[in-house]
Amino acid sequence: AQSVAQPEDQVxxxxxxxxxxxxxxxxxxxxYLFWYVQYPNRGLQFLLKYITGDNLVKGSYGFExxxxxxxxxxxxxxxxxLVSDSALYFCAVRGSGSARQLTFGSGTQLTVLP
Amino acid sequence: xxxxxxxxxxxVRRRGQEARLRCSPVKGHSHVYWYRQLPEEGLKFMVYLQxxxxxDESGMPKERFSAEFPKEGPSILRIQQVVRGDSAAYFxxxxxxxxxxxxxxxxxxxxxxxxx
Numbered sequence: 093a094q095s096v097a098q099p100e101d102q103v104x105x106x107x108x109x110x111x112x113x114x115x116x117x118x119x120x121x122x123x124y125l126f127w128y129v130q131y132p133n134r135g136l137q138f139l140l141k142y143i144t145g146d147n148l149v150k151g152s153y154g155f156e157x158x159x160x161x162x163x164x165x166x167x168x169x170x171x172x173x174l175v176s177d178s179a180l181y182f183c184a185v186r187g188s189g190s191a192r193q194l195t196f197g198s199g200t201q202l203t204v205l206p
Numbered sequence: 207x208x209x210x211x212x213x214x215x216x217x218v219r220r221r222g223q224e225a226r227l228r229c230s231p232v233k234g235h236s237h238v239y240w241y242r243q244l245p246e247e248g249l250k251f252m253v254y255l256q257x258x259x260x261x262d263e264s265g266m267p268k269e270r271f272s273a274e275f276p277k278e279g280p281s282i283l284r285i286q287q288v289v290r291g292d293s294a295a296y297f298x299x300x301x302x303x304x305x306x307x308x309x310x311x312x313x314x315x316x317x318x319x320x321x322x
Contacts, residue, residue: 126310128313133315133318134315134316135210135212135297135313135314135315135316136249136297136299136313137313138310138311138312138313141310182248182249192237192239192254192261192262192301193239193251193254193262193265194239194241194249194251194311195251196241196248196249196250197248198247198248199247199248
């Protein structure tokens with residue numbers, strides 16, 4: 093069975109400071125990893141994904157994520173946070189087998205303070 | 207370039223009634239997924255469909271829930287005899303079916319079901 097853990101329910105950061113949202117995963121075989129963002133009363137928007145290759149993945153809105161196989165982590169990062177980044181962030185994983193459904197973490201509420 | 211469309215956005219039902227949730231995938235996408243998000247929780251997979259076929263329904267409750275994706279028209283998630291515990295946001299996602307399974311899924315805005 094595959095699983096995702098987002099250990100922090102809430103992350104607060106000051107505008108202009110770097111931010112990190114943590115994610116660890118468990119999956120059989122090679123992982124396909126995704127980050128999505130959800131704004132209030134909206135659906136999920138895709139930010140970035142790791143499939144293979146370079147461990148540092150760059151995505152939308154200046155976000156990036158670093159895949160660390162030994163630590164089974166895929167933390168989301170941004171060098172300089174904006175107030176508009178405040179939202180709910182979900183990490184998701186899919187194994188490299190035939191199953192296509194995503195397994196999501198419980199989400200991390202990011203608040204960027206002005 | 208329309209994304210995934212879901213309707214209705216909000217649905218209120220009384221206990222025992224039926225709820226029908228509709229999802230139109232991104233044009234050209236042949237794979238549809240339904241997820242449920244309970245309050246204060248992440249999304250949980252329910253069912254994965256391709257045109258006219260249910261591929262994986264391992265996340266779907268065995269009773270009262272059904273899903274279809276007909277050759278023509280939207281995908282439908284049907285909940286019969288709703289109970290208060292069915293109150294949640296139901297999200298539909300779609301993806302390409304090009305033979306790989308790492309294509310990102312595009313999500314609709316969700317249908318928020320409230321059971322009175």
